[in-house]
Amino acid sequence: MSIDKQLREELRKGADSMHCPPDLYGRVQQSYQQYVNEKRGRSPMKKRILVGIAAIAILIPSAALAGSYLADDIFGSSATIEQHGGSQEDYQVIEEMLQAAKGKLTEDEFKEYMELTKQMVQLKLKITDENGVVHEESLTKEEQQLFEQLASKLGPYFEKINATSNP
Amino acid sequence: MNDKELLPWLEKATSGDESAFQLVYQATHQDVYRTVAFLVYSKQDIEDIVNEAYIRMWRSFHTYDPQRPFRYWLHGIVVRQVQDWKRKAWRRIRLFERNRQMTREQFEWTDKAVLQSEMxxxxxxxxxxxxxxxxxxxxxxxxxxxxxxxxxxxxxxxxxxxxxxxxxxxxxxxxxxxxxxxxxxxx
Known part of the structure; x- marks a missing residue:
């Protein structure tokens, strides 16, 4: 047998006879714990600032996106309101209102509120001309009834939104 | 468990997952221990070095290049840890004392190993x-x-x-x- 081969074999056998003492685990684990604590506690302030920045970075675009989404649900796009004498600013005001509602109402309530508002807006758009003048007389009798129904259903929601926003 | 499977666990362990640490330890401790025990003979020193090698492992995981085999990186850490220890040890302890201690332990240990393996x-x-x-x-x-x-x-x-x-x-x-x-x- 060549010395290379025999060396390999004896080293392997020798290694097999060496066993890591089980109690060494406790010690290494302790060092590990220390490392983890050190790592976590290194600078909690710095970490908090980083988390804050990350949160803002995520929130800003989602707020901006959600902003256009909410009013878009009602109108389709800001072009709709511009065709009826509204401006981009009006659209923004409505958007803020919807955002406020979203914050104040529960999820189910908000869904219902959005649905009602949508119907209401459809009616209003129908009777509003391109100069923003409302022609209520152009509503049919059924439509008028629906309008009142919607208004009465929306009433409690408005109260709720306004009550909590101006206590 | 091969090196590739071990890597994600090591990464988790490095970021503080204790169960991942356990797994990595189980998968590597015999290898680490034996490598050190081939190079250093005092039981106390072996254990110190193994412990330090693991500490080094967490701390320098970010320097690990995934293109290279994990064991190669691990053995590099272990060997450097042994070298560090030797450098410090020579400064700390008087030479002849160290030698005497080493020789004695070496023979005790070898006899035991030979008996155990009956080879x-x-x-x-x-x-x-x-x-x-x-x-x-x-x-x-x-x-x-x-x-x-x-x-x-x-x-x-x-x-x-x-x-x-x-x-x-x-x-x-x-x-x-x-x-x-x-x-x-x-x-």
Whole structure:
């Protein structure tokens, strides 16, 4: 047998006879714990600032996106309101209102509120001309009834939104 | 568990997942322990170095290059940890005391190992008597199967030096092996 081969074999056998003492685990684990604590506690302030920045970075675009989404649900796009004498600013005001509602109402309530508002807006758009003048007389009798129904259903929601926003 | 499977666990362990740490320890501790025990003989020192090697592992995981084998990186850490320890140890303890202690432990330990395996591990015993510089090359070459270039990289010495140490070690082993009459074909 060549010395290379025999060396390999004896080293392997020798290694097999060496066993890591089980109690060494406790010690290494302790060092590990220390490392983890050190790592976590290194600078909690710095970490908090980083988390804050990350949160803002995520929130800003989602707020901006959600902003256009909410009013878009009602109108389709800001072009709709511009065709009826509204401006981009009006659209923004409505958007803020919807955002406020979203914050104040529960999820189910908000869904219902959005649905009602949508119907209401459809009616209003129908009777509003391109100069923003409302022609209520152009509503049919059924439509008028629906309008009142919607208004009465929306009433409690408005109260709720306004009550909590101006206590 | 192979190296590839181990890596995600090591990463988790590095970021503080204790169960991942357990798993990594289970998968590597025998290898780490044996590598150290080949190079250092005092039980207390071996345990200190193993512990430090693990600490080094968490702390320098970010320097690990996933293109290279995990074991190679691990053994590099272990070997450097042993070198560090030796450098400090020589400063701390008087030379002759250290030598005496080492020799005594070495023989106690080897006898036990030989008894346990019921084998005549003559070469193994001789390797343990080689100087550290020769021994580390033999262990990396014949126990871990690294190429001489890899060993040079690990020990941060020129390949030529590794080659000459390797050559010297084998020459020494052959000489002592014949002297002790431990050759297999004598029987």
């Amino acid at each position: 005549q591990l003559e070469l193994f015993r001789l390797v343990r008597q080689l100087s550290y510089k020769l021994r580390v090359v033999v262990i990396l070459r014949y126990f871990h199967d690294y190429a001489l270039e890899e060993i040079a990289d690990m020990l941060q010495i020129p390949v030529g030096t590794v080659k000459s140490r390797h050559h010297l070690a084998l020459k020494e082993l052959r000489k002592r092996f014949e002297l002790t009459g431990g050759d297999a074909y004598v029987y």
